[in-house]
Amino acid sequence: QGGVKVLLTEIVLPAGSAEELDSARQTAERLGRITSAADFSEQARRLSVAQSRVNGGRLEWANLSDLPDGLRPIISGLRPGQITTPLEVTNAIVLFQLRDVAETTAQSPEISAIEYARVSGPADAVTSATRMADTCDDFYGAVKADPSLTFTIHSESPDQILQALSLRLMGLDKHEFDDMPTAEGEQAEIVMLCARVYAALEDVSRGQVANNLRSARITSLADGFLAELRASADIVYH
Template sequence: MRPITSTLIVIVAFVFALPSFAQNPFSPAVRVNDRVITQYELSQRLRFMTVLRTPGANEELARNILIEDRLKQDALAAAGITLTDEEIETGMEEFSSRANMDLQQFTRALGQAGVDRETFRDFVEVGLGWRNYARLRFGPRAQVGEDEIDRRIALASNRGGLRVLLTEIVLPNTPQFANQTQRRVQQIERITTEAAFSAAARDFSVSPTRTRGGRLDWLPLSNLPPQLRQVVLSLQPGEISAPVVGPNAILIFQLRAIEETDAEQPEIAALDFATFYIAGGDSDAARSEAARIRAQIDTCDDLFSIAKDLPPERLEREVLPPSEIPQDVGMELAKLDPGEVSATLTRGDALMLLMLCGRTPELGQEINREAIRNALVNERIASLSEGFLAELRADAVIVTP
């Protein structure tokens, strides 16, 4: 979860302008296996996401997240994992502290925005339970060797580094494409050659790189998000990665080559980037608008003049460590130099125009091997749990009445 601030509560007036879901609030909005998501839960989650300024917050995204919550609850119940009231309360207090509030202040602010305390409690309970489940299920498979720690230390040093040649396939990860994407993932997993993988990229990928068979230029490994870096380092040239699941996309990579470089490649401490949301999703009109804006800007500051008369949620400027950036966004930023733009990804019904403002390198510090080990283990657990959740969704019976 990315940090939040108390200033988010000023959007209360906007929240009350959200759809009221006039039908019976307790009628089913979605059935997930044997569990039900009500219209009321859907409206509550959308309000909660809007208070947190979740990028692309809309009814479709709220529904998808609640579906994943139900799948997680099924897995937790099957594993016999439950949380005590004290554990949940502690989790709620920790989350509230990110807004520089205590729990009472935070829940009062949520109430003013029309969000029930129980909605916040359910959100925290599922998140904590899933984290415990992922550690228990995938922890034994996520162990890290000393050689992997050595490699990470070498990458973080200024004594050179690695660069990689990748081919990518990007598949849509939305309900309307779920069955099609699952079939295509199964086809791609059977590929054994670079030519066949590139052909699949041309046929299936939704990334602009499909026009060149998904082939990317050389990338410094340090540019990649930590989770994707771990995926790439586990591959030999010619091998294909397991699917990497993002919010709206599934990424699959083939490693074509990897080589050492003499150029300095310090570890990236933070990325400074801007996101401008364009209505229309992956449509011709949205892409034309993105091209028009791209032609008018040279730096991230130029976006503020584009957005000056628009609602504030249309433009976000963030400085985040790579580990807190969604993997699909991180991958797009990895391809960019400061001042360059990508308009490939969507969130809900909005096209995301991403602009890289700058990269902040890590300063030299004493090496803590145990901290590096923990970071690598957490990255691996996150990747394994995301893949498992995608499998649960593909096997689930999901019905919208």
Template sequence: MNIFSTSRLTAALVAGLMFLQPHVAAAQNLFAPVMQINDRVITEYEVQQRAKFFSLLNAPGDPREAAMEQLIEERLQLGAAESQGLVLTEEQIAAGEDEFAARANLDRETFIKALAEGGVEEQTFRDFVSAGLLWREVVRTRFAGRVTVTDADIDQALSASAPRPTAVRLLFSEIILPANTPAAKATAQRRAAEISQYTTPEQFSRAARAFSASPSRARGGRLDWVEVANMQPGLAQVLLALAPGQVSKPLPIPNGIALFQLRAVEDGIAPPPSPLTVEYALYQIPGGRSPAALAEAAKLKANADTCNDLYEANRKRGTPEALEVTTAEMSEVPADIALELAKLDPGEFSDALTRGGNLALLMLCSRQVPLPEDVSREDIRKRLLDQRVQSLAKGYLEELRADAIIRKP
């Protein structure tokens, strides 16, 4: 080879290298760190890959911003997994990829092929799934046994999720006339016939203060708003048939006669009767409405938050027959008890009733609405457990982020 030829070849090689240098530099920059989280880095390539992945999934928000945010969280999560010595098997990763692909109604191989056609490497999918599985193990290991769901929690969730019709509340007044003896019953019937003809709130209020046996007599028989869904269907229908200001016909209840005056109805369509189930406790205290009996009732109310607390109080008292806990559909509950229960939230008391010369302290334990056919209480328990664990996991991730050093290299 002559010198000329050698010089031309050298020049060509130099020119070729100069042409390649920008592309080599670009490739190197693609894998350069763009963010550092403690001792872990995120590369530009990872951000671009994750952004493409999110775009293919039609994830909301800006793909690049979402990619960067999740990659930062994953680095924190991977650090937590490493500190706990957690690792995944190939079988676990494959199962996780199968589960994710199934959400798109695809098998894993077809899903990975679709990603590749969109410019997303299989490793990107693998990293995404692996990070999620490891974090799930971190959360399970860290919070196992620290979260519980009680039957009361399930009841509350059911009550909160129950559909509420537009018109759910009534405002009314009550008069409870005692009728526990033949003479009292005759007097009550005579007064009830007169009161049922009243047309003004003032008349009804004066009669309540003068004759009612209910504690509401001090307020002229006036009650606060009561949800129709919590009432006995029969009583709800009686009240909904009244116009504001009208008084109901006399309604017989155990040892008494009840009258009601409707004061207001919340706007909307009246709901149909609901097959509501209630659990309630009736705790009998000797002495009727004597000061001593009322004082004992006040002490019980101050120290009991649930019906279970009444079991303990009754055990100490040594009178097992005094406490009765009942579960029944609202339509089957005695009218006087049903009326008091409608005013209560779970855990609240009423001392308005008497039974056989005893003060009948009433406590609402729970309300239960019918479950849909495809939902069980165990389903709700699992959902509540998951929600509480996820809340703890979110707090733990925030702690990891607050303690981490996150910076651009």
């Protein structure tokens, strides 16, 4: 059994207040008329508030089955170059452009759970915490040092996660955080992806097992190397 993977570009417009929402709707209507992938990417670099803006809004290949339930039929109905209708979520409006689509011959494992961390509190404190955290576990120290912060880790199946949050997590890799606006005034919240947990496939070949073991070994060596660098580094926070 095979699957389908898609290549997307995202633009996230801030809409935390009534004025921002009206402005974002007008901007989204204009962006929806773009036909060039390069132009859409340039607008993402200029206007988007998601971390992907540094890459022109371009996301990595994603399995169609891994997308949020509400987004999956919308993306599957697009042709390369087309843009979704504006998706209004909490404090933001999101648009996606389909850049490419491909079939995969290997069966894609389904995500059984998504582990993510949420950190909220005064905007300055949240910003300071993100500078000190490379992984989800690093936030424990930041929150212990600053009681104004709230920190929680969740593990939920994809169908339990609200679409607005699913969209925030979709474009993140492990230990990346999203800084979409989620509160007004001095309060802020960030979300960091801790892990995606995949369901085991019933029919797994010896080659797949070997590849998994090799990948796990490489990951273990990389984590050990980073731990050594971190232990020997002289880090000063400003």
